[in-house]
Amino acid sequence: MRTSMNWLAVLPAFASLVLAGSVSAQDTAAQFQTFCATCHESDGESRAPGRDVLRQMSPEQILSALEKGTMSKVGAERSRVERRALAEYLAGKKLGSSPLAAIPQSAYCGAAAKAFDASGPNWNGWGVTQANTRFQPANDAGISESEVPRLKLKWAFGFPGASSASAQPVVLGGRVYISSWEGDVFSLDARTGCIHWRLETEAGIRSAITLAPGAGKPWVAYFSDLAANAYAVDAASGKILWKSKLDSYPLARVSGSLKLHDGLLYIPVSSREESMAADPKYPCCRFRGSVVALDAASGKQVWKTYTIADQAQRTQVSRAGVQSWGPSGAAVWSSPTIDALRNSLYVATGNSYSAPVAPMSDAIVALDLKSGRILWSRQITPNDTWNGSCPETARDHANCADRAAPDYDFASPPILVEDRGGRAKLVIGQKSGVLFALDPDRKGATVWERRVGEGGTSGGIMWGSATDGERVYAALSDAKRVGREIDPESGGGLVALELKTGKLLWNTPHPDCGSRKPCGKVQAAAVSAIPGAVFSGSVDGHLRAYSASDGRIIWQFDSAREFATVNGVPARGGSISDGGVAVVDGMLFANSGYSHHSGIIPGNVFLAFGVE
Ligand code: HEC
Missing domain, CATH: 2.40.128.630 (Lipocalin)
Structure with a gap:
């Protein structure tokens, strides 16, 4: 009698232990509604892809986004089991039905590969020229x-x-340099596509690579990732020479491509905070756009100039009862432009995220190439304070300071x-x-x-x-x-x-x-x-x-x-x-x-x- 009582007590716990390995479809649907739908199912012009786009991905791609891609911060709040369940639910397929293929050894160029030689035609950096003309002669x-x-x-x-x-x-010396949102950097043979080297970085990469000879040393490939790190790697071998954090703000990222001039790397900093403000519980917003100049040889910061002079201060408490902050935003989404003749670096900024509006939002800003001092700025759209909670059809506008704001960033x-x-x-x-x-x-x-x-x-x-x-x-x-x-x-x-x-x-x-x-x-x-x-x-x-x-x-x-x-x-x-x-x-x-x-x-x- 006593023994069977014990079994009764133990059974439910045992059963739930087994069940913990999977989440019911109903629970997963509810999880999506609670933790994802604010952004992914709002009818508005949210930056988040809709269910139709997510359904075209493989469960492996969705899992990868939740574990190491753009959604890793959101994904980290869910358990491994929940992330897997969400990936299968959104893709409408089981994990393992289209596994990530490993790259076979035969895809590598191997011993027959020609040595790195930088000469010949190239497309180096985002805009081909330091002036971003995107015109190839x-x-x-x-x-x-x-x-x-x-x-x-x-x-x-x-x-x-x-x-x-x-x-x-980017192509130089007969090699293609290309990165992915999954944080892979590849150097490929331009004629055949065989792989010279592959490097896995900390976060996804959206921007272009810039190549240049190192000081008396071999050629170097410079780039930045979506966790706001800059890297210098050996262009021939892919070996990391240095890695440098550009901004400690958790949602900071680099979306625009860096420029190199006279030994300095100029790197634009943007953030994901604008989209995250779609969540009414998010305390919006404290990010400030900036340009960071690094010494190309060492990766050490030479100067950093913010597009908003001072740190954000507490403003009002939102309708959702959350403390708001401002000014914020004026991210630099795109690559800077070098003007050696005028000793100027030009960048274009995006809108403000929260009130009060930043005077250098939606603006063109000229900085001194050597010191980073602001030489002049020209705001094109005043009073543009926009974030993911502003669209007409967003479910909640708790974080929106101005429903009439146009969201007219400069993305170019x-x-x-x-x-x-x-x-x-x-x-x-x-x-x-x-x-x-x-x-x-x-x-x-x-x-x-x-x-x-x-x-x-x-x-x-x-x-x-x-x-x-x-x-x-x-x-x-x-x-x-x-x-x-x-x-x-x-x-x-x-x-x-x-x-x-x-x-x-x-x-x-x-x-x-x-x-x-x-x-x-x-x-x-x-x-x-x-x-x-x-x-x-x-x-x-x-x-x-x-x-x-x-x-x-x-x-x-x-x-x-x-x-x-x-x-x-x-x-x-x-x-x-x-x-x-x-x-x-x-x-x-x-x-x-x-x-x-x-x-x-x-x-x-x-x-x-x-x-x-
Ligand atoms: C606060 C808004 C927000 C929430 C909450 C959110 N997302 Fe996202 N999600 C986005 C945005 C914005 C993007 C697009 C990111 C980009 O393009 O950089 C995105 C992109 C994605 C992508 C595509 C990534 C890629 O690499 O293409 C997946 C998959 C995804 N989200 C899944 C989820 C899941 C699952 C949840 C819930 C657990 C979730 N998201 C919660 C805003 C959100």
Whole structure:
């Protein structure tokens, strides 16, 4: 009798121990509603991908995002079992049904690989030039306008575990340098795609790599990650030379690409706090944008200049009973621009996150290259205090200081360029849909401005424009939403303006996607140009080339499909966004797949094209 009583007492505990290995679908659905839906199911223009986008990912990709990707802070609050259950629930598939492929040894270049040699054509850093022109001259491009229609896929490479492939590719010495949102950096052979080296870093990487010879030593690759670390690694071997933390603020990240000039690295700092403020319980906001200058040889900080002079102070208590802070925001999302002639570094900032508004938000800021002192700033949009709790349809506006704020960040960097009359201009597109030409010699006074898009929280003009010194080429994002989904009819198009006057020369709308589902016209990816041709990717998965003179589409490639890869990792393409293509030595390199900001088709492929 006593024995059986004991068994009765023990049984329930034993049963729950076994059950603890799995979570019921009902509990997982409830977990999603409690911990994720505020951002992932709000009808508003949240930055968080919707259920439809998450469903296209593999459970492994979602788990990876929760454990070491963009959602790792949110994921850390759930148990391992819960994270796995959420991953299976959101993907609608069991873990293990599409396991992350290991990269086979045969994908590596091996002993036959040529030694590192930096000579020859290159695309180095985000904007090809220190001025962010994104124009590749004929000698380096090695592809003429007439050859563009004959571009054919040569090889494809899969990023293991990634749901986005979007960093600007960099090519130097016949090697491609490319990173992923999963924190992998690869150096690949440009002709064959074989791997010279792979480095796993602490966090995902969104920005481009910059290469330069070290002081009397071998070439060095410099880059920064989404945990706000900067790295210097040996360009030939991938060995880490130094690693440096740029900002101790927990949500700080680097999204824009760094620049190197005269021994100093200039690194823009942004943050995820703007999106996290969608959570009514989040004490919004204390992040301040900045530029950090590091000694390239040692990684030691030389100066750091904030876009908001003082630390945030306590302001009011929100409707959700949470202490608010401000001013905050003015993140630097994009790459700085070097102007050695004027000893200036130009950066463009985003909106304020919380009240009071920061005077250098949505602004162009000029800093002294040597000291980081602010030389001048020009605010383009005043009173723009926006965060993830502001959209009309967000569930709760507890953290929103101004429901009417437009969210008109600068997501593109300033381009420094001389027009054909020899006059210097800073050209920049804004999420407002307006392109500006500003005068660097008159503290950013407007030379011309032209509205080319409607503008909105998802652009206007997003990641970057290009110029050949005669015309400026800008792609239009202009994503609009119907509920959570991007309106398939909204946005897109490529425009060309005369650099000197801002006159509209041509405007080529997105050509439509026919019966393709999901569709989207949004063209948010940075534009790249070569003499006679301009390249622009779309979230519909197409990469298109346009004639520079009249905007005719002269080539297109649909990347939203599966690819056989040279490294054996299953890969598919999808939305193209963020970085643009690199054209180097007769080849064109492009990423495809994007699950972030306005991306509708996740993917993990890197594509290399050549002329046939
Ligand atoms: C406070 C808002 C917020 C909450 C809460 C939140 N997310 Fe996210 N999530 C985002 C944003 C914003 C992004 C896009 C991040 C980016 O693009 O950098 C995102 C991206 C993702 C992605 C895609 C990552 C990738 O690499 O493509 C996954 C998967 C994800 N979230 C899962 C979850 C799950 C599961 C939960 C709940 C446990 C959750 N999120 C809670 C805001 C949130």
